[in-house]
Amino acid sequence: MHKFGHLLVMDDKHSEGAVIRAYADGPLLVRGDFELRDEAGELIDPGRATIALCRCGRSASKPLCDGTHSLLKKRREP
Numbered sequence: 804m805h806k807f808g809h810l811l812v813m814d815d816k817h818s819e820g821a822v823i824r825a826y827a828d829g830p831l832l833v834r835g836d837f838e839l840r841d842e843a844g845e846l847i848d849p850g851r852a853t854i855a856l857c858r859c860g861r862s863a864s865k866p867l868c869d870g871t872h873s874l875l876k877k878r879r880e881p
C-alpha cells in the first residue's frame with residue numbers, strides 16, 4: 804500500500820497512448836502507456852495495464868481506487 808503523493812508520469816517516451824478518463828463520483832481510469840511513481844520517484848508496478856486512481860480520498864489502497872466511492876454515493880442518496 805502506498806500513501807498519497809503519487810505521481811502519474813508521462814514523459815516523452817510515454818506521451819502517446821495514455822488516456823485518463825474521469826468517472827462521475829468515481830475514479831480516474833488510466834489506460835495505455837503510463838508509469839506510476841511514488842513521491843520519491845520510485846516506479847510502482849500496478850500489476851495491470853488499466854488502473855483506476857482514487858479521487859475521493861477514501862480508498863484503503865491509495866493511489867488506486869478500491870470501490871469505496873460507491874459506498875459514499877449510496878450514503879448521500881435519500
Ligand code: FES
Pocket residue numbers: 828829830831856857858859860861862867868869870871872873
Ligand atoms: S474513487 Fe474509488 S475509492 Fe476513491
